[in-house]
Amino acid sequence: MFSRFKKPEPSAANAGLKPVTSAAPVAPPSNAPPKPTQVTARPLPVAPVRTPAEAIASDKEKKRKDKMMEIKQELHKRLLDNLNLAALEKASEASLKSEIASIAAEALDEMSVALNAADRSVLHQELYDEVMGLGPLEALLKDETVNDILVNGPKRIFVERGGKLELTDITFKDERHLLRIIDKIVSAVGRRVDESNPYCDARLADGSRFNCMVPPVAVDGSLVSIRKFKKEKLGVHDLVRFGAFTEEMAAYLQAAVATRLNVIVSGGTGSGKTTTLNALSSFIDGSERILTIEDTAELQLQQVHVGRMESRPPNVEGKGAVTQRDCLRNALRMRPDRIIVGETRGEEVIDMLQAMNTGHDGSMTTIHANSARDGISRLENMIAMSGIEMPIKAMRSQISSAVNLIVQASRLQDGSRRMVSITEVTGMEGEVISMQEVFRYERLGVESNGKIIGRFNATGIRSAYSDRFKQWGYDLPASIYEPIV
Ligand SMILES: Nc1ncnc2c1ncn2[C@@H]1O[C@H](COP(=O)(O)OP(=O)(O)OP(=O)(O)O)[C@@H](O)[C@H]1O
Ligand SMILES: [Mg+2]
Numbered sequence: 001m002f003s004r005f006k007k008p009e010p011s012a013a014n015a016g017l018k019p020v021t022s023a024a025p026v027a028p029p030s031n032a033p034p035k036p037t038q039v040t041a042r043p044l045p046v047a048p049v050r051t052p053a054e055a056i057a058s059d060k061e062k063k064r065k066d067k068m069m070e071i072k073q074e075l076h077k078r079l080l081d082n083l084n085l086a087a088l089e090k091a092s093e094a095s096l097k098s099e100i101a102s103i104a105a106e107a108l109d110e111m112s113v114a115l116n117a118a119d120r121s122v123l124h125q126e127l128y129d130e131v132m133g134l135g136p137l138e139a140l141l142k143d144e145t146v147n148d149i150l151v152n153g154p155k156r157i158f159v160e161r162g163g164k165l166e167l168t169d170i171t172f173k174d175e176r177h178l179l180r181i182i183d184k185i186v187s188a189v190g191r192r193v194d195e196s197n198p199y200c201d202a203r204l205a206d207g208s209r210f211n212c213m214v215p216p217v218a219v220d221g222s223l224v225s226i227r228k229f230k231k232e233k234l235g236v237h238d239l240v241r242f243g244a245f246t247e248e249m250a251a252y253l254q255a256a257v258a259t260r261l262n263v264i265v266s267g268g269t270g271s272g273k274t275t276t277l278n279a280l281s282s283f284i285d286g287s288e289r290i291l292t293i294e295d296t297a298e299l300q301l302q303q304v305h306v307g308r309m310e311s312r313p314p315n316v317e318g319k320g321a322v323t324q325r326d327c328l329r330n331a332l333r334m335r336p337d338r339i340i341v342g343e344t345r346g347e348e349v350i351d352m353l354q355a356m357n358t359g360h361d362g363s364m365t366t367i368h369a370n371s372a373r374d375g376i377s378r379l380e381n382m383i384a385m386s387g388i389e390m391p392i393k394a395m396r397s398q399i400s401s402a403v404n405l406i407v408q409a410s411r412l413q414d415g416s417r418r419m420v421s422i423t424e425v426t427g428m429e430g431e432v433i434s435m436q437e438v439f440r441y442e443r444l445g446v447e448s449n450g451k452i453i454g455r456f457n458a459t460g461i462r463s464a465y466s467d468r469f470k471q472w473g474y475d476l477p478a479s480i481y482e483p484i485v
Pocket of ligand 1: 147148227228230234239242244267268269270271272273274275276417418
């Protein structure tokens with residue numbers, strides 16, 4: 001799709017994309033300006049009025065849930081007393097489930113509790129999750145529509161679906177229950193959390209990114225944040241389909257990555273930085289040696305020649321830490337063609353910029369910032385905080401010669417994630433880094449349901465790298481830089 005601007009030439013990385021000559025007419029922008037829509041004011045939310053019947057039904061439902069939670073706790077205790085925990089590791093899922101069912105049936109009989117078949121099957125699954133998995137979190141981890149799981153104490157579990165946060169009706173029994181599950185997660189990676197060491201980063205068995213903070217630092221109960229690991233990462237085609245950017249922008253980014261520009265993806269938390277970085281990496285040629293460095297390994301590159309590194313926090317005695325900077329310095333001795341740092345957030349910035357400046361062009365990273373200009377300031381701050389004393393002009397000239405492109409990702413109020421700006425760093429004017437925006441997202445209004453109306457547009461500025469693109473065989477037509485008016 002995007003390589004239609006590339007001279008026909010077979011390449012592993014571009015396999016599957018239709019090659020069309022540069023003479024081919026440019027398709028009309030997929031984000032043609034929307035028909036003028038009347039921008040209406042959103043109605044003020046009205047508190048739902050509950051009828052007495054609804055109130056009784058909801059109280060009944062709450063009582064039923066409390067009762068189920070009580071039964072589950074009791075059964076869980078009995079299960080732990082009766083199950084041969086040492087044999088659990090080797091037991092198959094089916095045999096363990098049938099064991100749980102028979103112990104539960106016996107206990108329910110003793111407790112004189114009668115449950116219907118549906119409740120019983122839910123109970124069996126929850127008991128299985130308690131014994132083998134992460135208790136109440138297990139159902140959310142299996143739910144494909146959930147991106148993030150956020151626990152604010154035992155009784156409030158939020159999830160993020162489609163860019164929006166929602167409160168679930170799933171709860172832990174109490175703080176002890178939540179702490180037990182946290183302990184299970186962190187002890188599996190050889191860590192411990194307690195009063196003296198109240199927070200921890202870890203990776204779940206399925207690859208999800210996990211962070212927790214326990215009381216007393218977490219005031220109202222333990223805080224847990226999980227970024228779910230997606231086996232099927234969103235690719236460039238998916239992102240274009242979801243409206244994260246247009247085909248024209250994708251063609252431009254393909255040219256930028258393939259011609260080895262140094263790219264920074266900037267954005268706020270959960271704005272899709274890592275997803276964008278991962279998608280952009282698909283434009284790297286399959287023959288290149290890529291080294292990736294992350295705090296928690298999330299990137300999934302498609303190329304064959306990839307070396308992945310993950311930094312490591314210090315152990316309980318405060319020893320054995322391997323920082324991103326250590327990994328980066330070591331990576332430079334490992335003959336990389338490109339280096340990808342998952343997120344630059346500290347002292348590694350200086351080594352990253354140096355790598356970008358000294359033969360590892362085509363490197364990429366993400367930073368936490370709200371605009372391209374802000375991103376540059378973040379880089380300056382990180383350099384200053386790493387303790388390196390450098391005159392501001394030298395610092396800026398280092399940044400401007402290292403970074404070629406800043407791609408700004410953003411999560412808009414309606415939950416959609418979009419690439420709101422693509423900005424090129426063009427050099428220095430006096431003491432200031434000069435930049436030019438090539439594409440941007442223009443907001444035009446908002447629909448009555450809160451959905452944002454907008455379109456992607458070119459700014460009318462031709463890329464400073466057009467000649468480079470052409471020399472490398474990416475002959476982007478001038479029309480992609482023309483704005484829609
Ligand atoms: N354009 C998109 N459309 C729909 N979902 C998206 C899009 N981009 C990212 N996502 C989803 O949003 C979630 C957050 O994305 P991602 O991990 O890339 O964000 P991030 O900016 O790297 O977050 P953090 O700051 O926490 O590292 C993921 O579950 C991802 O699958
Ligand atoms: Mg990320």
